[in-house]
Amino acid sequence: MKNKNIIGLASKKVKLLPHNPKWAELYRREEKIISSALGKAIKNIQHVGSTSIQGVNSKPIIDIAIGVNSLKDAEKCIKAMEKLGYEYKYYAGIRGRRFFAKGNKSNRTFYVHIEPINGRIWKNHILFRNYLRKHKESVKEYNDIKKLLVKDYKNDCETYTTKKDPFIKKILKKAKQEKQFGVIALKIKPYFHVKKY
Numbered sequence: 001m002k003n004k005n006i007i008g009l010a011s012k013k014v015k016l017l018p019h020n021p022k023w024a025e026l027y028r029r030e031e032k033i034i035s036s037a038l039g040k041a042i043k044n045i046q047h048v049g050s051t052s053i054q055g056v057n058s059k060p061i062i063d064i065a066i067g068v069n070s071l072k073d074a075e076k077c078i079k080a081m082e083k084l085g086y087e088y089k090y091y092a093g094i095r096g097r098r099f100f101a102k103g104n105k106s107n108r109t110f111y112v113h114i115e116p117i118n119g120r121i122w123k124n125h126i127l128f129r130n131y132l133r134k135h136k137e138s139v140k141e142y143n144d145i146k147k148l149l150v151k152d153y154k155n156d157c158e159t160y161t162t163k164k165d166p167f168i169k170k171i172l173k174k175a176k177q178e179k180q181f182g183v184i185a186l187k188i189k190p191y192f193h194v195k196k197y
Contacts (some may be wrong), residue, residue: 007060011105012157014150016057023051027062030110034064037080043067043117048125053132055139057146059157062110065125067117074098074114086112096121124172131175138171 006022009015027047035042049063050056068074074097078088081100092099096119102110115121132139145167153160 007062007109008103008107009060011101011108012155014059014154014157014160016146016150017060018057019051019053019055020060021054023058023060023062027052027064030062030064033084034066034081034112037084038066038077041068041073041077043069046126046129048113048129049111052129053139055136055143056132057143061108064110064112065122066112066114067122068114070116071096071098074116077114081112081114086110094121127175127179128168128171131171131178138174142167142171 006020007026024047031045031047035045044067046052046065046067047062048065049061050058051060051062066074066077068077078098082088084102086100086102089099089101091097097113097115100112100114101108102112113121113125115125132142145164149160149163153163
């Protein structure tokens with residue numbers, strides 16, 4: 001598979017493409033490469049971010065979340081990731097993770113977030129993705145927000161990302177409520193039963 005025009009974007013730039021089903025295939029290919037290099041350090045690995053959600057317009061850079069036992073374990077992965085061509089970016093503005101970028105500054109292709117399994121960052125990655133996969137109305141809202149933001153911030157990825165925060169926080173709140181309600185609903189026993197006659 002040729003990657004040209006499928007993934008790759010200059011650092012700090014914002015360009016949105018319609019969802020491409022080939023992103024999932026590229027993720028699976030990269031997952032195998034990373035899994036082989038990191039081995040047992042990986043407790044879970046997931047395709048996250050906009051490229052993992054059907055219908056969401058996205059920057060053509062694939063986000064991968066790797067769950068490990070601790071940040072110390074994440075730091076043990078640095079050399080192996082660098083051998084795979086990833087640039088280590090420390091926590092890149094978000095404490096509690098270790099961040100890596102693949103591709104040179106004119107053509108970033110993959111971002112890898114190595115974070116404690118079941119920690120806040122890991123849970124947020126999964127909750128946000130899963131909620132949007134289930135709720136198409138939220139996908140439309142997200143696309144509308146992105147479309148407006150890219151007009152003003154196509155050369156300022158940091159501000160573009162910051163401006164999405166209110167939507168992301170809103171979705172995470174809804175996702176947590178939905179998950180909690182689902183768990184509570186399973187625990188509540190009906191206070192009456194219908195007799196069969």
